[in-house]
Amino acid sequence: VGSRGLGAFGSLLLGSTAVHLTAHGRCPVLVVRGRPDPSGAVLLAVDGSPAGEAAVEFAFAEALLRGVDLLTLHVWNTRSERAYEGPGDPLNAVVDIERLRQEEQRLLDEIVAPWQERYPGLVVERRLVRSRVRPSLIEASRDAQLVVVGARGRGGFTG
Structure with a gap:
């Protein structure tokens, strides 16, 4: 999943969907925060x-x-x-x-x-x-x- 949603909390490091999935997922979850050259x-x-x-x-x-x-x-x-x-x-x-x-x-x-x-x-x-x-x-x-x-x-x- 991507790292940011379109919600009102734009200053959060993760969007609410990513937070929910990582907190409640029953399998590995990968959150991608776009960085061109890690x-x-x-x-x-x-x-x-x-x-x-x-x-x-x-x-x-x-x-x-x-x-x-x-x-x-x-x-x-x-x-x-x-x-x-x-x-x-x-x-x-x-x-x-x-x-x-x-x-x-x-x-x-x-x-x-x-x-x-x-x-x-x-x-x-x-x-x-x-x-x-x-x-x-x-x-x-x-x-x-x-x-x-x-x-x-x-x-x-x-x-």
């Missing part, structure tokens, strides 16, 4: 869910096929879509943020390492970001020629 890496959003395994496999194969690097991105935060930073973070008083960061890094490494062994010639960057998911994914996708995202399997809701 040269960036393949971006893989990693969440660690079983539902995302097919996306991981696809992203590695596609990066190799395209002859480009693979950027793996795992975004984490301590609360759903809200991230606090710095000493003013109220969670720093009750949660060991560094331990959480290490666990999230371990998750990313465990997902990527076996695939990196299967594709030894592929340059793979692992990026761990503590922030909100949507803005981080949008920012990382700016230079990507392809963004691969699984089925959002870790949340309690589909879509």
